[in-house]
Amino acid sequence: MTDPRSRRRRRPRSAAADPARLAAFDVLTALREQDAYTNLLLPSLLRSRGLTGRDAAFATELVSGTVRRRGTYDAVLAANVDRPLAKVDPPVLDALRLGAHQLLAMRVPSHAAVGTTVDLVRATVGQSPSGFVNAVLRKVGAHDLAGWVRRVAPDPVGDPDGFASVAYSHPRWVVGALREALGDRADELDALLAADNEAPKVTLVARPGLSTVEELVAGGGEPSGRSPFAVTLPGGDPGGV
Secondary structure, eight states: OOOTTTTOOOOOOOTTSOHHHHHHHHHHHHHHHHOOOHHHHHHHHHHHHTOOHHHHHHHHHHHHHHHHTHHHHHHHHHTTOSSOGGGSOHHHHHHHHHHHHHHHHSOOOHHHHHHHHHHHHHHHTOSTTHHHHHHHHHHHTTSOHHHHHHHHSOOTTTOHHHHHHHHHTOOHHHHHHHHHHHGGGGGGHHHHHHHHTSOOOEEEEOOTTTOOHHHHHHTTOEEOSSOTTEEEESSSOGGGO
């Protein structure tokens, strides 16, 4: 697969860009430019950059969370940008999405989320849009995620599917299809959409004759309760078990 950096002709990158955030940015670029798949690109990119442990976990959450909640973040960003998002330079918009996820869904201090995103833009795009990125993200940081949803989503009574679409970052047609499928259990829709946004756990299978559940539990796993041969991990690289 083509390196996501090869298709951009930007100024040389500065050492000021945080490696984990830079990796996340490059994955978003590949998703946009090459129709790449996150689950295929991200592990190989992390290995090639030498990112492990906390840095790898941070980059993984930054990519996965930004992709999962893109619909919500775009609604928030649209409320804080003085032009249609389609008019924002795509690499700058990718960086804004990464910054929004740090501000609204990760335990990253506001000043760090804003400052490191500005550094990322300077290193990958240039100095010119850094002031714009700084101003937009400072506005985003003025409210938490729930506060922004109340401000930017349609009225939950008058347009419940529109509200759920923004609040849970699912296309409206998906929300409608799920509501129809639930039938008289439509009151479970919010919980279903929220669960769909949760970061998935790593699931391991103890193949008979090759490993046991006890061995996997000793490596940090927990019995899944769904299969006598499965354990789950809260995160991490299953290849490291």
